[in-house]
Amino acid sequence: MVKRKLHHMSIPLMNHVFTKLVNPDISTFSMLFSILRCGSRYFKKSLFLIIDLRSSVLESAGMFWLIFAGILAVIMLLAAFDFNRFRIKWTSKDGRQLSGDCPPPMKRRYMTVEQLRQYDGTDADGRICIAVNGDIYDVTRKRELYGQGGPYGLFAGRDASRCLAKFSTEMVHIKDTYDDLADLTLSEINSLREWAMQFAQMYPCVGKLLSSSDQADFRTDDEEEDSSLSDCDVDDQ
Numbered sequence: 001m002v003k004r005k006l007h008h009m010s011i012p013l014m015n016h017v018f019t020k021l022v023n024p025d026i027s028t029f030s031m032l033f034s035i036l037r038c039g040s041r042y043f044k045k046s047l048f049l050i051i052d053l054r055s056s057v058l059e060s061a062g063m064f065w066l067i068f069a070g071i072l073a074v075i076m077l078l079a080a081f082d083f084n085r086f087r088i089k090w091t092s093k094d095g096r097q098l099s100g101d102c103p104p105p106m107k108r109r110y111m112t113v114e115q116l117r118q119y120d121g122t123d124a125d126g127r128i129c130i131a132v133n134g135d136i137y138d139v140t141r142k143r144e145l146y147g148q149g150g151p152y153g154l155f156a157g158r159d160a161s162r163c164l165a166k167f168s169t170e171m172v173h174i175k176d177t178y179d180d181l182a183d184l185t186l187s188e189i190n191s192l193r194e195w196a197m198q199f200a201q202m203y204p205c206v207g208k209l210l211s212s213s214d215q216a217d218f219r220t221d222d223e224e225e226d227s228s229l230s231d232c233d234v235d236d237q
Helices: 002-022 026-038 040-057 061-087 140-146 161-165 186-202 212-216 222-228
Strands: 109-111 129-132 135-138 205-209
Touching: 129 161, 129 186, 129 205, 135 186, 161 186
Parallel strands: 109 205
Antiparallel strands: 129 135, 135 205
């Protein structure tokens, strides 16, 4: 399904690129650099298809070689971009490699705010968990985002619900105690629910966040835990 959609999207993109190359103007260079940022693999495939689809209408040999030289230059830039991109190894401030294998799957469990804080990526296994709308997700495979030095590193080992609801990355919205989110507006609650659905689709749910009142009724029986956590969506992919 995705490949079919990309194929349909390639036709208008190639038409636009061809028009710009045949009739270049100031915006041509902006267009090329914009496409570079969109993804090298898809663009390289489109570039090779341009010649096949449009060669019959190229009447001037000089124009053909001009376009070919431009395409070749862009492909060389893309090759250099790919080489550097795949050589990147994300590392934390203490030098530990971040783009490696994830730790073994984590058994689902209840956690207090204090227990959640242990999973901030600083332990030996580097596991990172964050809470979103009461559910706890293992986001270890995205250490470059949630690890130390990452753009969302402040979420590691924390309840990120309030920040996500407010579209904020300010530490002022991160609480050291359980946050019941009672003061959120309806719009913020809806935003948080949308975020929660996204996290449920992207990351494995490994537990539930305990509130202060829940801790009094905390059960340690494994079967009861698994039963009560059955509504926590898990996506291992």
